[in-house]
Amino acid sequence: MSEQVHQSMVPVKFNFNGDLLDVVSTGGEHYVVLARLCDVFELKDAWDQQRKLRDLRWARTGVFPVQIGDQVREVACLHIRSVAGWLFTLNPGKIASHLRDKLEQYQQNCAEVLADFFIGRRGATVEIPPEMRAAFEAYPALLQRLIEVEQRLAAAERPTIGSAAARLYILDALKEVARLQAATIRKPHMERALRFKAERRLRVELDFAMTHGMRWSSFPRARLGDAVLAVARILGEARQLAEVATGATQMPLRLVRPAPSTVA
Numbered sequence: 001m002s003e004q005v006h007q008s009m010v011p012v013k014f015n016f017n018g019d020l021l022d023v024v025s026t027g028g029e030h031y032v033v034l035a036r037l038c039d040v041f042e043l044k045d046a047w048d049q050q051r052k053l054r055d056l057r058w059a060r061t062g063v064f065p066v067q068i069g070d071q072v073r074e075v076a077c078l079h080i081r082s083v084a085g086w087l088f089t090l091n092p093g094k095i096a097s098h099l100r101d102k103l104e105q106y107q108q109n110c111a112e113v114l115a116d117f118f119i120g121r122r123g124a125t126v127e128i129p130p131e132m133r134a135a136f137e138a139y140p141a142l143l144q145r146l147i148e149v150e151q152r153l154a155a156a157e158r159p160t161i162g163s164a165a166a167r168l169y170i171l172d173a174l175k176e177v178a179r180l181q182a183a184t185i186r187k188p189h190m191e192r193a194l195r196f197k198a199e200r201r202l203r204v205e206l207d208f209a210m211t212h213g214m215r216w217s218s219f220p221r222a223r224l225g226d227a228v229l230a231v232a233r234i235l236g237e238a239r240q241l242a243e244v245a246t247g248a249t250q251m252p253l254r255l256v257r258p259a260p261s262t263v264a
Helices: 034-041 045-051 080-087 095-121 130-155 162-184 188-206 221-249
Strands: 014-015 019-026 027-033 060-068 071-079
Touching: 014 095, 019 034, 019 060, 019 095, 027 034, 027 080, 027 095, 034 095, 045 060, 045 071, 045 080, 045 130, 071 080, 080 095, 080 221, 095 188, 162 188, 162 221, 188 221
Parallel strands: none
Antiparallel strands: 014 019, 019 027, 027 071, 060 071
């Protein structure tokens, strides 16, 4: 969601673990200057990041006139509640290796610390979509495995992920999604159909159509991080639904026979 204002704003310097971020405020809403966040991870173009985010429903972006030194410039900004989501769109394979620990640290803490400082107690004000929360919880282990497999693929100079990585990161996870969904609706015979449905959804999200030669083993190595996060979201949703269903079956229920219908 893009916003425009006409009065220039002076950014507030916010220190997060030694990195100085610029935060601007308008109408009680607070935004981080996207260029400062990009600088932290040595990303060159903040406008590319803003264009990537502006069509995503969960992302709140703005382009504001910000006072920088003696000049006022139009600056791309990201709402502090969307910082965590943006951090999880970053492909660790495209981040310098010496910055990966910092990326994980930001993903775990930065958005909450910003929210605490600027809008108060986190529990009442910070809203994280369920699918994004599932990705947060799964990410540390996925990141370590992702780094290891990317190192092996880079050493082999392979442009695609190959069959082993496809099975480890995508195919096995899709099977687990289908198993959870089938168990949730108590229809184990539908597991195969549910697996194909989950795969179609994943292919749409990654724009990786099932055409000739487009097996998962041929998925680009440079986009492996995107695939891992997409799979994590889908798997997280399936786990949440399964947990809800399990909890519901444990509740004391009293079955009541419905009255005969009087509708002709």
